[in-house]
Amino acid sequence: MSKKEDEHIPPLQCSRRLFLKGCTIAAAALGLSEVMVPRLVEAAANPQRPPVIWLHFQECTGCTESLLRASHPDIGRLLLDLISLDYHETVMAAAGHQAEELLKQTIEKHSGKFICVVEGGIPTKDNGIYCKIAGRTAMDILAEVAPKAAAIIAVGSCAAYGGIQAAEPNPTGAVGVQSLVHGTPVINISGCPPNPVCLLGTILHYLTFKRLPPVDGLGRPLFAYGRKIHDQCERRAHFDEGRFAEQFGDAGHLQGYCLYKVGCKGPQTYANCPVARFNDVGVWPVGVGHGCVGCTEPDFWDTMTPFYERLPGVAIPGGDGIVTGAGSAGKKILAVTGAAIGIHAAVGIGKRLVKGKKEE
Numbered sequence: 001m002s003k004k005e006d007e008h009i010p011p012l013q014c015s016r017r018l019f020l021k022g023c024t025i026a027a028a029a030l031g032l033s034e035v036m037v038p039r040l041v042e043a044a045a046n047p048q049r050p051p052v053i054w055l056h057f058q059e060c061t062g063c064t065e066s067l068l069r070a071s072h073p074d075i076g077r078l079l080l081d082l083i084s085l086d087y088h089e090t091v092m093a094a095a096g097h098q099a100e101e102l103l104k105q106t107i108e109k110h111s112g113k114f115i116c117v118v119e120g121g122i123p124t125k126d127n128g129i130y131c132k133i134a135g136r137t138a139m140d141i142l143a144e145v146a147p148k149a150a151a152i153i154a155v156g157s158c159a160a161y162g163g164i165q166a167a168e169p170n171p172t173g174a175v176g177v178q179s180l181v182h183g184t185p186v187i188n189i190s191g192c193p194p195n196p197v198c199l200l201g202t203i204l205h206y207l208t209f210k211r212l213p214p215v216d217g218l219g220r221p222l223f224a225y226g227r228k229i230h231d232q233c234e235r236r237a238h239f240d241e242g243r244f245a246e247q248f249g250d251a252g253h254l255q256g257y258c259l260y261k262v263g264c265k266g267p268q269t270y271a272n273c274p275v276a277r278f279n280d281v282g283v284w285p286v287g288v289g290h291g292c293v294g295c296t297e298p299d300f301w302d303t304m305t306p307f308y309e310r311l312p313g314v315a316i317p318g319g320d321g322i323v324t325g326a327g328s329a330g331k332k333i334l335a336v337t338g339a340a341i342g343i344h345a346a347v348g349i350g351k352r353l354v355k356g357k358k359e360e
Helices: 016-030 034-044 062-068 075-082 096-109 138-148 156-161 197-209 236-240 322-359
Strands: 051-057 083-087 115-119 153-155 186-189
Touching: 016 034, 016 197, 034 062, 034 197, 051 096, 062 156, 062 197, 075 197, 075 322, 115 138, 115 156, 138 186, 153 156, 153 197, 156 186, 186 197
Parallel strands: 051 083, 051 115, 115 153, 153 186
Antiparallel strands: none
C-alpha cells in the first residue's frame, strides 16, 4: 500500500469524544441516567480489558459485519479498544495452526475470566459433522470453551435459537447455544443481524456491574428486548387511526402509513429497533418502508412467514382511533365547560336577583 493510500485510512483508535458518545448511547440503551455515564466510562477505560474469544459456527458472518460497519460512533473500533479480542476468525491476522494455538493459549491463560461470544448455530445431527473447524466439530469446540468462560454472549438469532439453519426441516439439527451449555451464564442478543448497540450495552453492563443485565423469558436483555416494536414504532399513530398501506407503492405506503396489512410483524416482535436504529443514520426497516420480519423472535423463519401476509389475531381500529377520540373528547370537554360556565352565570344572575329583591 502506498503512503498516499495509507493517508486515507482513519486512525484505529477512538477519539475521546466518540468514546464518551458511545458510552452515553449505551447508557441510554440500558435505561440508565446520565449520572451513570462516568461509571460506564471508568469501566470501559479500565486497562485490564476482558479477554474475549469469538467463535464462528453455522452463520453468514452478518453479525460481525454489522458490528464492524457500525459508525458514528465507530462501535467496531470502540469494541476493539474496549475488550481484548484475542480470538476472532474473521478479523484476526493469525490463521491455521497459529490460530488454533492462540485459542488454546487464551483458554488456558484466562480460564474462568474471559467472555465467549458465539456467532452462529450449532449442528447436532450425526454428531455435529456439518460444521467443523480445524477438524473438530462446533459441538466439541463449544464443549471445550464454554465451561471455562465467565459468561457467554450468543450474538444473532443463529447463536440464540439456531437461526435459518434450524428452520423446518432443520436437516443438520441446528440449535442455539443455550440448548447445549449448562452451568455458564448465557445471554441472547437476537436479531438478523442484532443492533450493535445491544451488544455494546450488554458488555458495558457486564464490565460496570460485574454481571449480565436482567433478561426476559427467552434469555434476552430486557433493556433491548423488553418492549414490542409495535409499541415504539413511528407509524403507530397511523395504526391507531386505521390508516394502512394496503400494498407496497400505493398512496398509503407513500404517505408513511402503517405497514401491518402488508405483513409487518411489529405487533409480535420484541426489540428496540425503532429506538436504537441502524448505521447511525436514523434508519431501520420499518422507517424506510419495509415491514418488520420478526427476526429477533425464536424460529421466526417458520413462525413469521409468509413475510408479506398480515399477522392473524391483531385487532385493528376501523378509522375511529385515538385522534378522533381525542377530538370527540375535546368537544365533550368544551360542551361540559360551556355548560359549567352557563350554570355559573345563571347562579350569578340568580344571586343578583335575590340580592336585588332583599334590597328592595
